[in-house]
Amino acid sequence: MPVIAARSVHKSFGEFEAVRGVDFEVARGEFFGFLGPNGAGKSSLMRMIGCVSPVTSGELRIFDLDPNVDGAAIRSRMGVVPQTDNLDQELTLLENLVMYGRYFDIPRRECRDRARELLEFVQLADRADSRVEPLSGGMKRRLTIARSLMNRPELLLLDEPTTGLDPQARHVLWERLYRLKEQGVTLALTTHYMDEAEQLCDRLVVMDRGRIVAEGTPRGLIVEHSTREVLELRLLSTTPDDIAERLAPIGERVEVLPDRVLVYAHDGEAALASVHQLGIEPLASLVRRSSLEDVFLRLTGRSLVE
Amino acid sequence: MSATVIRRSTPASIRVWEAQVVTVWRAWKSSALLSMLQPLVFLGGMGFGVGALVDERSGSTAALGGLGYLAFLGPALMATTAMQTATFEASYPVMDGFKWRRAFEAMTATPVAPRDVVNGMALWWASRILLGVTGVALVLAAIPTTRGWGLIPAALGATLCGMVFATAMGAWASTRESEASFAAVQRFIIIPLFLFGGAFYPVDSLPSALRPVAWITPLWHGVELSRGLTTSGITFAAACGHLAYLAVLTAIGYIICRITFHRRLTR
Amino acid sequence: MSATAVDDTITAPALRVVPGTLRGAGRMVERSILVYRRTWLIIVSGFFEPLFYLLSIRIGFGALVGDVQTPNGPVDYAVFVAPALMASSAMNGAVYDSTMNIFFKLKHARLYETVLSTPLGPSAVAIGEITWALMRGVLYSVAFLGCMAALGMVISWWALLALPACVLIGLAFASAGMAVTTYMRGWNDFEFIPAATLPMFVLSATFYPVSSYGGLSWVVQLSPLYHGVALVRAACLGEGSWGLLGHVTVLAVMTVIGLRVASRRIGTLLLT
Numbered sequence: 001m002p003v004i005a006a007r008s009v010h011k012s013f014g015e016f017e018a019v020r021g022v023d024f025e026v027a028r029g030e031f032f033g034f035l036g037p038n039g040a041g042k043s044s045l046m047r048m049i050g051c052v053s054p055v056t057s058g059e060l061r062i063f064d065l066d067p068n069v070d071g072a073a074i075r076s077r078m079g080v081v082p083q084t085d086n087l088d089q090e091l092t093l094l095e096n097l098v099m100y101g102r103y104f105d106i107p108r109r110e111c112r113d114r115a116r117e118l119l120e121f122v123q124l125a126d127r128a129d130s131r132v133e134p135l136s137g138g139m140k141r142r143l144t145i146a147r148s149l150m151n152r153p154e155l156l157l158l159d160e161p162t163t164g165l166d167p168q169a170r171h172v173l174w175e176r177l178y179r180l181k182e183q184g185v186t187l188a189l190t191t192h193y194m195d196e197a198e199q200l201c202d203r204l205v206v207m208d209r210g211r212i213v214a215e216g217t218p219r220g221l222i223v224e225h226s227t228r229e230v231l232e233l234r235l236l237s238t239t240p241d242d243i244a245e246r247l248a249p250i251g252e253r254v255e256v257l258p259d260r261v262l263v264y265a266h267d268g269e270a271a272l273a274s275v276h277q278l279g280i281e282p283l284a285s286l287v288r289r290s291s292l293e294d295v296f297l298r299l300t301g302r303s304l305v306e
Numbered sequence: 307m308s309a310t311v312i313r314r315s316t317p318a319s320i321r322v323w324e325a326q327v328v329t330v331w332r333a334w335k336s337s338a339l340l341s342m343l344q345p346l347v348f349l350g351g352m353g354f355g356v357g358a359l360v361d362e363r364s365g366s367t368a369a370l371g372g373l374g375y376l377a378f379l380g381p382a383l384m385a386t387t388a389m390q391t392a393t394f395e396a397s398y399p400v401m402d403g404f405k406w407r408r409a410f411e412a413m414t415a416t417p418v419a420p421r422d423v424v425n426g427m428a429l430w431w432a433s434r435i436l437l438g439v440t441g442v443a444l445v446l447a448a449i450p451t452t453r454g455w456g457l458i459p460a461a462l463g464a465t466l467c468g469m470v471f472a473t474a475m476g477a478w479a480s481t482r483e484s485e486a487s488f489a490a491v492q493r494f495i496i497i498p499l500f501l502f503g504g505a506f507y508p509v510d511s512l513p514s515a516l517r518p519v520a521w522i523t524p525l526w527h528g529v530e531l532s533r534g535l536t537t538s539g540i541t542f543a544a545a546c547g548h549l550a551y552l553a554v555l556t557a558i559g560y561i562i563c564r565i566t567f568h569r570r571l572t573r
Numbered sequence: 574m575s576a577t578a579v580d581d582t583i584t585a586p587a588l589r590v591v592p593g594t595l596r597g598a599g600r601m602v603e604r605s606i607l608v609y610r611r612t613w614l615i616i617v618s619g620f621f622e623p624l625f626y627l628l629s630i631r632i633g634f635g636a637l638v639g640d641v642q643t644p645n646g647p648v649d650y651a652v653f654v655a656p657a658l659m660a661s662s663a664m665n666g667a668v669y670d671s672t673m674n675i676f677f678k679l680k681h682a683r684l685y686e687t688v689l690s691t692p693l694g695p696s697a698v699a700i701g702e703i704t705w706a707l708m709r710g711v712l713y714s715v716a717f718l719g720c721m722a723a724l725g726m727v728i729s730w731w732a733l734l735a736l737p738a739c740v741l742i743g744l745a746f747a748s749a750g751m752a753v754t755t756y757m758r759g760w761n762d763f764e765f766i767p768a769a770t771l772p773m774f775v776l777s778a779t780f781y782p783v784s785s786y787g788g789l790s791w792v793v794q795l796s797p798l799y800h801g802v803a804l805v806r807a808a809c810l811g812e813g814s815w816g817l818l819g820h821v822t823v824l825a826v827m828t829v830i831g832l833r834v835a836s837r838r839i840g841t842l843l844l845t
Contacts, residue, residue, distance in 0.1 A: 013845065052689050052844050072692040080690040086683040090608045099607060102600050103691035151691075333761040340764055344771060351775030359650075359781055360637045369637065486615075493618055498625050507633035 001064050003028050003155050003186045004049060009058035011044045018044040020210035021058065026188055028154075031181050033204030034190040035197040035292060037302070041210040042190035043083060046159045049188065050080050062155070076104055079148030083159040085140045087132045093119060093143055094128040101150040111150070118146040122176060138169025145176065156180065158189040162196060174200060194292035206292075208300045218292060225298045226290035227252050229268035233261045233275065233282040243280075250274045255297055264294070318418045322426020323433070325409060326399070341391075341441030345383050349445060352506070353379050369508060371538055380452040381536035382505035384442045384460055385528030388468030391438040393496050395431050396475035397488045403427075404480060404570060411571070420571040424563050427476060428469070435468035436461070452536060460535040463545075466552045467528025471496075473559025480566040499525045527551050594700065597693040601701025602708070616712070623662060623717040627724050630654050634780075643782055645812055655726040656735060656809035657779040659717045660801040663739040664746045665770065666713055670706035671750030672766055676757055679842070689843050699836040703747045710743035711736065721809075729811030738808055742801035745824040748831025749797075755838035773798040797827055 002025040011019035019041040026032040034042045047053035048060060051071035060067055062074045088096050094115050101111035119125045122142035127135070135143065141161060148156060158177075162170040177200060181187060191197050197204050198218045206214040206221070214221055231251065235243065243261060247254045251265035265271035268287030275282065297303055330337065357375035360366045370378045403410040403423075410423050443461045446452040475491070482488075502512060503525035509517055520526050531548040534540025609616060631651045640647040678684040685698050714736050721727050750766075757763065776792075777799040783790050793799050800820035807817055 050690055052686075054844065072694060075690060076692040082686070082690070084683075086687045088604075088684060088687070089682055091604075095607055099604050100687070100691065102603055103597070103688055103693050105596065105600070105692070333764065336761065336764045336768075340768055343768055347772045347775050351772075352780065355775075355781045355785060356634065356638065358785060359641065363637070363639045366637045366639075375637070486612075489615060490618060493622060497622065501625055501629035501633075506629065507637055511633050511636050513632070 001028075002026055003030075003063060004032075004188065005059075005061045005064075007059040009045070009048065009060050010056045011041070011048060011053070012056045017210055019048075019056075022205075022207075022210075022212050024205055024212065024215065026186060028186055029181075029184055031177075031187045031200055031202045032189070033197045033201035034188070034207055035192070035194065035201075035204050035296070036190075036207035037192050037296075039209070040207040042207055043159055045207075046157055046188075046190055050078070050157055051075050076151060077154050079151065079153035079156040081141075081144050081148045081156070081158045081161055083163070085144055087140060087143060087147070089132050092129050092131055093124060093135075096132065096143065097147055097150055100147045104151040106151065114150055114152075115146075118149055121149075121179075122146040123172070136169070138165050138172065141165060141169070141173060142176070145173070149180075153185065155186045155188065158187065160190055160192070162191070162193065170196070194296070198292055206296055206299060208296075208302075213299045214295065221292065221295045222290050224295075226294040227264040228266050228290060229264075229271075230288055230290055230294060231263040231265060231268045231271045231275070232286040232288065233263065233280075234259070234284040235261060235280070235282050246278060246280070247275065250278075253298075257303065262294070262297075264290070317425075318422035319425030319429060322413060322418060322423050323429040324426075325413070326426070326430040338437075338441070341387075341438045342445060345387065345442040345445045348383055349376070349380055349449070369510070371508070373538055374451065376449070377451050377537040378533070379506060380446050380449065381457075381460055381533040381538075382529045384439050384446075384464035384532045385467050385525060386500055386503070386505050387438045387442050388435050388464040388528060389471050389496065389499065389525055391435050392431060392468035392470075392472035393475050393492065395434045396427075396472040397479050397491070398485060400427070400476050400479035401482065401485050401488075405483070410567075414571050420568040421564060423571065424476075424560070424567045428473065428560060428563070431472035431476070432465060432469060435472065436465045439464045439468070446536070454536060456535040456537075460532040463531040463535060463549060463552075464528055466549065466556060467524055467531070470524040470552055470555040470559060473556055473563050477559060477562040477566050480563065480570050499523055504529045524552055524555055594694065594697045597697025598701035598704055600693065601688070601698060602705045605702075605705040616709070619713060620716040620720075623658070623713075623720045626658050626662075627651070627655055627720050627726065630658070631724055631726075641782060643810075645810070648810065651724075652726050652728060652810070653782075653806075654780055655721050656806040657777070657802045659714065659721070659735060659739060659809075660742055660805040661774050661777075661779060661798065662717055663710055663714055663742040663805075664773070664798050664801065666710050667706050667743040667746040668750045668766065668770055670709060671703065671747040672754045672757075673763060675702060675751055675754045676760075676763070679754070679839075685839065685843055695840040695843065696836040699751065699832065699839055703744070703751065703832070703835075706747040707740060707743050710747075711740060714739040714743075727809065729809065731811035731813070732809045734808035735805045738801065738804040741804070741821065741824045741828075742798075745797060745801070745827040745831070748828045748835060750831075752831045752834035752838065755835060755842055772796075777802050797823060800824055 004024075004026040006022055006024050008021045008023060009019060010017065010021055022041075022045065034045065036042050044053065048055050048067065049062060051062070051067040051074050054068060063077060065074050067074055088099065091099060094112075097115035097118060098108070098111040101114060102108065106114070116125070116128070119128055122145060124139060124143060124146070127139070132140065132143070145158075145161070161177075162173055165173065174196070177187065177189075189196075189200060201218060203217055204215070204221070205212045214225065216224065244254050244256050247261065247263055250271050251263040253264040255262040255264075263271050263275070272285055272287060275285075293303065353376040357379070360370075360375040367374065413423055414420055439461045443457045446457055478491070479488070502509070502516070502520060503523055504520060505525070509520040509526065512520060527548040531540070531545060531552075534545060634654070635649070635651040638650040641650050641653045643653070685695075688698055689695065718727070718732065718735060721732075753766075773796045777796045778786075778793055779798075779802060783793055783799075786793055800823045803820050804817060804824075807813065
């Protein structure tokens with residue numbers, strides 16, 4: 001039985017359709033990702049899974065329960081890390097966790113034990129009695145994750161957990177998330193960072209404008225929708241418009257972006273040599289492996305982070 | 307490209323004042339409405355209602371210096387309104403400027419100096435207080451008992467009284483890291499002054515030990531001034547005395563504001 | 574707390590972890606207590622407010638007014654006004670707690686969003702917050718009555734009934750305040766709250782008998798606070814009558830409507 005099962009789930013806010021019929025399943029113990037740009041419908045989907053937003057149409061089942069009927073029962077088995085921190089500013093770190101546990105009706109002493117343990121887990125034990133306000137963004141995120149674990153959830157929902165964090169804070173967070181996966185927690189994460197999706201997710205769906213445009217493992221999606229390597233060229237802004245046509249024979253596909261041109265080819269270095277042979281002198285060039293960013297560009301014609 | 311030359315056409319403090327105006331402009335209708343409503347309600351309920359009870363009791367009119375209760379209370383409301391408007395405008399908006407929206411920080415990143423922020427805020431307080439006091443004065447002008455040209459100097463005097471509170475509160479707020487103490491200021495300073503400062507009944511009713519305390523409070527001077535200029539009559543010398551006292555306190559408050567704002571914005 | 578209780582929570586979530594609404598409401602109260610434990614000084618300082626008001630009535634207005642004529646004979650002015658101030662204080666406390674305070678938690682602290690991601694539902698939130706407002710209200714009412722007694726303004730043991738009357742006032746205004754708050758768009762809208770409470774405070778037969786209003790006394794009847802003042806004053810002066818049930822009904826109806834609107838609106842605001 002999947003932990004989350006969605007069949008043609010729709011979500012509308014008045015005229016606006018945020019989610020336009022999505023189907024997917026998340027298996028127990030899986031790290032599942034929703035990759036897409038802002039406005040793709042990821043957060044709306046997360047709120048429906050979190051049972052705080054009713055499904056407009058279609059069928060959504062979590063733990064084989066219906067969110068509209070058993071919302072409270074589902075929420076009691078789930079942890080939620082929202083996109084923006086909503087920690088209790090009037091309480092200390094420890095009290096934040098204890099109080100959150102109390103909302104689940106967990107006995108007070110048990111709450112305190114778990115809170116201490118979790119502060120240890122997110123490396124904030126030394127700040128237990130401090131207020132939330134002075135914490136850095138990364139610390140607040142870790143505290144929110146600790147809070148979401150107070151009820152020992154079977155499923156953890158993370159809505160863009162690393163947006164706005166510096167690279168180091170992101171890595172600390174990722175490492176903690178791996179640990180949770182090792183412990184058997186099912187994780188569902190939304191992100192618009194392709195590196196995050198690539199690093200963390202076992203399987204993911206690519207979302208765009210309320211729809212799922214592709215599904216698979218990070219590697220599988222790249223193999224399916226892109227070439228092995230990409231040649232990135234930075235050209236003079238005075239380069240004529242027919243550059244795409246001139247480069248077309250070199251790679252399988254050429255994408256012209258505002259700031260650079262991407263040439264998709266199996267062998268990037270060979271492609272670069274061909275570019276030079278054509279008499280085109282780029283200001284800079286870079287050969288790299290294909291990423292989910294390229295998959296997204298291929299599928300939607302737009303880049304992820306705009 | 308040549309460097310942009312900035313022509314300073316308006317003083318920086320005016321632009322700080324402007325920023326405050328822009329911030330509250332959207333809600334000016336409700337603010338205007340409310341500044342009229344409070345005096346209306348107080349005069350209607352207390353002035354006429356309690357006034358009827360007071361005036362029918364023999365001896366009470368004498369205790370009020372020969373005035374009817376409406377004539378006694380009405381002008382004093384200009385001073386209490388000034389005090390209340392001032393304390394509010396110099397507390398939360400100041401905290402907002404320093405800490406919440408950090409508008410002062412943004413201003414001083416431009417050619418605006420900390421002293422311009424103080425001047426602009428002082429100007430803002432003055433205009434906001436004057437607006438509130440004018441609301442009261444308009445209501446008083448509609449009542450025959452309290453109508454008179456004296457309302458104009460009285461409104462200005464009440465505004466000066468408000469500035470004592472504004473500069474003091476502004477200085478205090480600029481040294482605070484949180485708004486926690488504002489409620490206590492309200493509770494232990496503003497409300498007692500409102501109740502015991504001579505607005506609702508003469509300070510002679512207070513125990514004799516407390517009367518000198520009332521006499522040094524700026525509110526009492528504001529109340530005496532507004533009432534004297536409007537209904538009870540006042541000598542030129544006494545009016546000047548009250549004004550001088552309020553002016554000196556405002557000057558002190560202003561100087562402290564200059565120091566504390568500068569400290570906060572340059573630390 | 575025993576270890577078995579702990580195990581229950583973990584191993585049989587479906588049985589125990591879904592608390593009833595009242596239980597959830599209890600958790601909300603628990604949070605408020607946790608927060609206010611740190612700010613007890615502010616609560617204590619609140620006791621001074623009734624003292625200031627009562628003193629000014631005693632030494633100021635009392636001297637100017639003397640006695641008030643009521644249907645049951647003349648009453649000392651301070652004794653007449655004090656119960657009305659007590660009722661107004663119950664109203665003001667409940668309104669503050671249910672408007673500014675709730676709005677802050679709704680829009681800025683986003684506390685309710687957090688709570689609703691747990692098994693607690695919107696009615697638990699509404700009931701919990703109102704319960705807390707009432708608990709604070711009772712505390713202040715007791716203090717108020719204590720001040721009145723200390724200043725010699727209580728003339729009958731029936732005055733103890735003023736406490737439940739104030740609870741009812743608090744309940745009615747907290748529910749209505751909470752319902753109104755869910756419609757607030759921003760802080761600017763809060764300017765309108767004093768526009769409602771101030772006229773009620775002054776014009777609810779607070780400072781003089783309703784007979785003084787003459788032909789306009791029916792307007793006074795429209796103010797919910799008037800009904801609260803009537804109840805508290807009747808209790809403090811020890812004047813019981815069946816007519817008081819009418820006042821109780823008005824406040825009870827206000828409570829029911831307010832609560833229903835509030836919990837439905839919190840639901841639609843947060844669960845979209």
